[in-house]
Amino acid sequence: MLALLDPASALATVTGPGEDKPLNLPTNTAKSIGAAGGSGGSLMRTFLGLAVVVAVIYGLYWLLKQVKRGREERSMGHGLHTEATVPLGPNRALHLVRAGRELVLVGVAEQGVVPIRTYTEEEALALGLTQPDQPAGSPRTGGSDPQTPLVALQGRMRELLEGVRERTVRG
Numbered sequence: 001m002l003a004l005l006d007p008a009s010a011l012a013t014v015t016g017p018g019e020d021k022p023l024n025l026p027t028n029t030a031k032s033i034g035a036a037g038g039s040g041g042s043l044m045r046t047f048l049g050l051a052v053v054v055a056v057i058y059g060l061y062w063l064l065k066q067v068k069r070g071r072e073e074r075s076m077g078h079g080l081h082t083e084a085t086v087p088l089g090p091n092r093a094l095h096l097v098r099a100g101r102e103l104v105l106v107g108v109a110e111q112g113v114v115p116i117r118t119y120t121e122e123e124a125l126a127l128g129l130t131q132p133d134q135p136a137g138s139p140r141t142g143g144s145d146p147q148t149p150l151v152a153l154q155g156r157m158r159e160l161l162e163g164v165r166e167r168t169v170r171g
Helices: 007-012 029-075 121-127 149-168
Strands: 080-089 092-099 102-108 113-120
Touching: 080 149, 092 149, 102 121, 102 149, 113 121, 113 149
Parallel strands: none
Antiparallel strands: 080 092, 092 102, 102 113
């Protein structure tokens, strides 16, 4: 009846045979020494695994870099490159692109690329957009002259930009 009314106190006082006896567990010092010595091998395996992972990552990096370089060489042409660029604002610019023996002035914006005008080499040279090729042995002169080709190019591009603005901006 007491166990039904207060089961916690009824079970707490009951002890079985031999529960008061202390345990005498054997201590084996050889096992504890072997366990401590085994951690060095585990540490060595961890560093070896880390070295293998780093080597694999570096190998993949090198391989991807070689693949990218091969694709860039195939996509790059010899007759097409940018001669000059004038930024007009955020995500807008004018580029003078050499395509073989012609120079193409293109406008670049977020919406796309628009060709504005095409020049022959003679026209570009007469307008000051490019400079004549110097002989291979002659030294290059600095920009001490205020009318260097770059300044002339920027002035010409500003004129072209103003012409485009006059034609496209609504008043």
